[in-house]
Amino acid sequence: MSEAGKIFVGGGGEGYGIPQTLLLGYGNRHGLIAGATGTGKTVTLQILAEGFSAAGVPVFMSDVKGDLSGIALPGSEQHKLHGAFLKRAETIGLDLKYGASPVTFWDLYGKQGHPIRTTVAEMGPLLLSRLLELTEPQEGVMNVAFRLADEEGLPMYDLKDLRAMLTFIAENAAEISTTYGLVSVSSIGAIQRRLLVLENQGGENLFGEPALDLADMMRVDPDGRGRVNILAADQLMGAPRLYSTFLLWLLSELFEELPEVGNPDKPKLVFFFDEAHLLFDGAPKALVDKVEQVVRLIRSKGVGIYFITQKPADVPDDVLAQLGNRVQHALRVFTPRDQKDLKLAAQTYRENPRFSTEAAIKEVGTGEAVTSFLEDKGIPGVVERTLIRPPSSQLGPIDAGVRAMLMAGSPVAGKYEAEIDRDSAYERLKARAEAAAKEAAEAEAAEAKAAQEAKEFQIDAREFNSARRYDGGRAEPKKTSRRSSSDSVGEAFAKSFARQLGTKSGQAIVRGILGSLFKRR
Structure with a gap:
């Protein structure tokens, strides 16, 4: 030849x-x-x-x-x-x-x-911005996403990882903006829409392992x-x-x-x-x-x-x-x-x-x-x-x-056909969200329990003080189910106090304070 x-x-x-x-x-x-x-x-x-x-x-x-x-x-x-x-x-x-x-x-x-x-991380923010036809502010958000992914240990392999990072940035835009400059939620929304267009063109096939x-x-x-x-x-x-x-x-x-x-x-x-x-x-x-x-x-x-x-x-x-x-x-x-x-x-x-x-x-x-x-x-x-x-x-x-x-008969036959989905940004952010939701649920349950204890054992302050004045201070506080304006104030205080604490240690403090009041019964 x-x-x-x-x-x-x-x-x-x-x-x-x-x-x-x-x-x-x-x-x-x-x-x-x-x-x-x-x-x-x-x-x-x-x-x-x-x-x-x-x-x-x-x-x-x-x-x-x-x-x-x-x-x-x-x-x-x-x-x-x-x-x-x-x-x-x-x-x-x-x-x-x-x-x-x-x-x-x-x-x-x-x-x-x-x-x-290839992976999203290997593609990089410059080429991804070109692919998605992003504006300069939107490209800035993309750079922030990649920077945060590196700093937070959140590897991005496929498009769902990138979407998860963008959602994370949107939910924490105020805090992130103080460190990396203004992050616009509208820019994040525009990027998400461009990702949807890319998916409709089959672009999700390009990203992964x-x-x-x-x-x-x-x-x-x-x-x-x-x-x-x-x-x-x-x-x-x-x-x-x-x-x-x-x-x-x-x-x-x-x-x-x-x-x-x-x-x-x-x-x-x-x-x-x-x-x-x-x-x-x-x-x-x-x-x-x-x-x-x-x-x-x-x-x-x-x-x-x-x-x-x-x-x-x-x-x-x-x-x-x-x-x-x-x-x-x-x-x-x-x-x-x-x-x-x-x-x-x-x-x-x-x-x-x-x-x-x-x-x-x-x-x-x-x-x-x-x-x-x-x-x-x-x-x-x-x-x-x-x-x-x-x-x-x-x-x-x-x-x-x-x-x-x-x-x-290709030398790479079978090597790339089966897609792999490793632990990455999507899974890790999902785990964080689930842990935060569980903690919030526990805090809410603690608040409700503290409020219930306050309702069951609240004291009619006016009756108690009146009784003490009448018998020289020997009267014991009595349980009451009658609701009054002071009941509402006490209940509101208990709920507010429990809401501020909201943790297991908070529950212990609330119980300790209320318990000390009732030991005199």
């Missing part, structure tokens, strides 16, 4: 340039695959994934349209678009051999792949081929914010967890981000800055990121500047904005004196592209018109039966 240390991407023929290869040593310098719908981006993505896998590099990619699963089966005559692939292979001098890549299927919803989860072990994304088979991890994203695209936030979280985790490796001979992992514009649409500057930081620094961890989108303008300039390996399929120009995007795309390539880059980007057909890959010392290659090589694996999706069979 490729020479040692290289991935063959495509070649020429009459009117085309020299064969184009991606050097594995620069595979972690990131890349861009761009072009209008139907111009061949999916095939380019597939042949790059095949090449990395064959070189022993694990791959992660999202299957947005549901047609990348074919990489798990070898190609055949039925999948050559009526001979178009054979003709292209002949034109570029490729001896096309069929073959499959080892694949692990993943799915946030657990239907078309192994469940893939067992959480994804990154090592399972970076497996290499015994035969030396890297596994291709495919995330089923056709259903997930119905919640684009969930899709982009999850992939950004995965990038962030790779950045945080992987050790520095410098400039390896080949990447440790290659990450393909399809529909990349979703990552940046409406994203706050703080989040875009975080993406730029990850893209700039993660290459030293041996990870290559390849953005797939319709036009380079979908990617911010600071991120675009980090993408050294580029495949530009045709751009369609229908509006003045399209013309501007075309000019900007052409300006990002190292010019070739043989043709106009801008004209070539408009003219290339399906399966063709304008390409530029990093050469020795990381120098961008001169732009070339290229016929993209056909894939060795099946083009198009596999059927459900084959997918189920491959999942059953």
Whole structure:
């Protein structure tokens, strides 16, 4: 398929340039695959994934349209678009051999792949705020929730843990506001409503345990081929914010967890981000800055990121500047904005004196592209018109039966299917609430009992004092059931006193005071 240390991407023929290869040593310098719908981006993505896998590099990619699963089966005559692939292979001098890549299927919803989860704590307040589209004050409340969870020893794994923390904050808003700044109950309510929307989109499937072990994304088979991890994203695209936030979280985790490796001979992992514009649409500057930081620094961890989108303008300039390996399929120009995007795309390539880059980007057909890959010392290659090589694996999706069979034979089969619900914020706050309710019930019972004792043994103060005056102080107090204004005052006092004490020690004090009065009987 490729020479040692290289991935063959495509070649020429009459009117085309020299064969184009991606050097594995620069595979972690990131890349861009761009072009209008139907111009061949999916095939380019597939042949790059095949090449990395064959070189022993694990791959992660999202299957947005549901047609990348074919990489798990070898190609055949039925999948050559009526001979178009054979003709292209002949034109570029490729001896096309069929073959499959080892694949692990993943799915946030657990239907078309192994469940893939993270915890609320691992996601963090910044990405969760992005996912929930929170305002700045609401994001502040989210930060308070995470801070309190750490300080109070309340781990947050799933959404019910987060909801429990928000309820706890709402019930103690006054006290918490004095320490962490104003916490608005209305902001908490708004977050709770956003969580409900997320649940309706199936977002609760993302949070929980067992959480994804990154090592399972970076497996290499015994035969030396890297596994291709495919995330089923056709259903997930119905919640684009969930899709982009999850992939950004995965990038962030790779950045945080992987050790520095410098400039390896080949990447440790290659990450393909399809529909990349979703990552940046409406994203706050703080989040875009975080993406730029990850893209700039993660290459030293041996990870290559390849953005797939319709036009380079979908990617911010600071991120675009980090993408050294580029495949530009045709751009369609229908509006003045399209013309501007075309000019900007052409300006990002190292010019070739043989043709106009801008004209070539408009003219290339399906399966063709304008390409530029990093050469020795990381120098961008001169732009070339290229016929993209056909894939060795099946083009198009596999059927459900084959997918189920491959999942059953996966090295992670059975590891993530059963969800675990550990003791966490929800359970601990629930236990606190139950203990507080029990204590309150005991206090109320103590108050009622003290009040009852006061009623049974109250003294008519006026009669008692009158009797003592009449017989010189020898009269004994008498029990009475007659209610008077002094009875009401005494009963109110007893109830108030018991209410203030309300504990077992309080009960003992009340009994001691009342008992000492009646010992004189």
